[in-house]
Amino acid sequence: MADWKIISGGVTAAQGFRAAGIAAGLKPSGAKDLAAIVSDVDAIAAGVFTTTQVRAACVDYSHQKLQGKAPRARAILCNAGQANAATGEAGWADAVESAEQFGQAMAIPVDRILLASTGVIGQRIKIKEFIDGIPTLVSSLSEDGGADAAQAIITTDLVTKEIAIEAQFGDRTVRMGGTSKGSGMIHPNMATMLGFVTCDAAVSSGLWQEMLSRAADKSFNQITVDGDTSTNDTLYALANGQSRTPAITSPGPDADKLEAMLTFVCQHLAKAIARDGEGATCLVEVEVTGADSDDDARKVARTIAGSSLVKSAIFGRDPNWGRIAAAAGRAGVRFSQDTLAVTLGEFALMKNGQPLEFDRDAASKYLKATAEDGEYLKTDTVKIGVSVGIGSGSGIAWGCDLSYDYVRINAEYTT
């Protein structure tokens, strides 16, 4: 159905992008912790940031850079280990210095550099190690560096998250790739969901930002691990035009196709975060239909995916339609309970607001099978379907189950 295909390469799959990830000594573990994604030429840049009132210095800094008309960027510079949040003026100075030093080493203007950080809140970046690492980072930049960058931005994630796709636009090929990190919305004192997307299409700035905002609403804004927004959440998308395709400057079939690609990439990266949720044993996908609007449907889906009771039931392999219905009811969206329907995989659990007879053992087995046979992101998805009425609004949210390990990871981190 999709008129694109999945390729390798992550953020360096698109033309004119290089990336690197090195170990600069910021993480106590000695793992890779400093990443750069660089475009050969100025790229149209769009961003979506955390809505919290407690923000990291890199978020405020980069948000400013993207405020102007038609903002452009050459590079995303990201460290893992310290979140540089709640660090005051010193943290701001660190952010500025890291950008300036990287700009000098790359010979690119400092206002073309976007920053991101993830790690322990309240800790300043280890700025000496960061600066000392820049020459190695720059010399490591490569057209095959996507995987290294993906590795360097993760913290407590169990796996790296990458995707790339390509599609034909006329007789030319557009490529788009991305990477993300995140495992709790906030980790044990560690922060953040990050997402970086690169693309070689040519697209106007306003359109690109609109596409990214809409794609975020259908992806990163629709995942929940524990309901906790972080101080550092950041999503960037760069489009550098190196595919040499005609510029997309107005709505139409090409814009629609590019946005569909962007949405697919963002959804893939967002689902990968939800699946890697702390302690998760499966991905949970909640699809809501019949709402008055897509916004309403997304809200109901998010509420179900975020319910501790639904999440516990899934961990316990319990086809508990009552908790699903109750979570739908409290989402803050008006609907008649007489039209509520709930499915779990192939099983119809509830219709017209009332429970149906169903094979409880088989439904429980569906939950067990999906969780235990699971190959990552392929078969271990528990699908919940909810219809709330007769409208045409629909939406999907993703989450994970709530396990003993979530409590263990989050209770035993610092003491």
Place this chain on the structure above:
Amino acid sequence: MADWKIISGGVTAAQGFRAAGIAAGLKPSGAKDLAAIVSDVDAIAAGVFTTTQVRAACVDYSHQKLQGKAPRARAILCNAGQANAATGEAGWADAVESAEQFGQAMAIPVDRILLASTGVIGQRIKIKEFIDGIPTLVSSLSEDGGADAAQAIITTDLVTKEIAIEAQFGDRTVRMGGTSKGSGMIHPNMATMLGFVTCDAAVSSGLWQEMLSRAADKSFNQITVDGDTSTNDTLYALANGQSRTPAITSPGPDADKLEAMLTFVCQHLAKAIARDGEGATCLVEVEVTGADSDDDARKVARTIAGSSLVKSAIFGRDPNWGRIAAAAGRAGVRFSQDTLAVTLGEFALMKNGQPLEFDRDAASKYLKATAEDGEYLKTDTVKIGVSVGIGSGSGIAWGCDLSYDYVRINAEYTT
């Protein structure tokens, strides 16, 4: 400070109220499961109900009864075992029949009876057992029956919840008592927070409902165990005038005093629910000051008390100010992070948006001591203080920690 004193008797402490709680065979365990609270004369009745779209029959039924001008009630009839939610027309008929049969047995008009149910969602009330139990229920009504009623309304609660107070109004005594139940907002397929308050003051209907709504906003609406609103949440308050005190019909010192008493009773009952949260090892009290409004402060307090990461940290005895600050930031309330301050008990953890040096071991010990030495609702309260700015808005919320047992209880209930 308070000009009232705590007395015994629960919902039967006030003049002119009787109550009973019996085992009618609705709970599989054979425990008490049918309760009635009856006023000798018509009482001014106020109610606050769940805001969810998926409501039990008893909620819709009783909400209708309280719609008229100056609604009055003689009795609250409550069963535990089956929630009578998601039961359609049959469930509605059960609600109507239970009220009619009880009304006949008591010789009181059916429109003077309020209903409440709690138990498994999607199950109809065992109506035969219910009806068969009514004669015993009626003959058991007594002026000492408060404790029995408190026992009959609980489900997975570990303890019953009761309070009563009395105060002088001129040369006469006003008494007010209450009981509540709840342990998860929704239990393992079990539902509900219920709260019933009785009072022998004379008060006008409009004032009483306003007082109850405000008291609920400062109590039951400020507790969270798992963020899941139930299908059956109900709070009733009856005032029957049997204290023979002058009727309170307009704002003034007497109205203020009565509202303070009502708020105290509701807060006591609400905190008891939070402390009895599934798997909880301590009560968590979050006080927020410095907000632009009380509403804002209450919202921030609720968000912190409901954060899975904060709750896990407390269970892990981790003085994790970063999670508290991050939760405050995402509450949807605007404030400057430069004025944020966080305290934990006596320990100042953060000021002006930046972390302070503090004795981590001592702070962790504070968490340990409060949780392990704790006598119920007395010393086992973890106190979190947050100041978000320079406004005068303040508010308190209550919750509990998130433990392995919460996951166990909710994952292993039905399968």
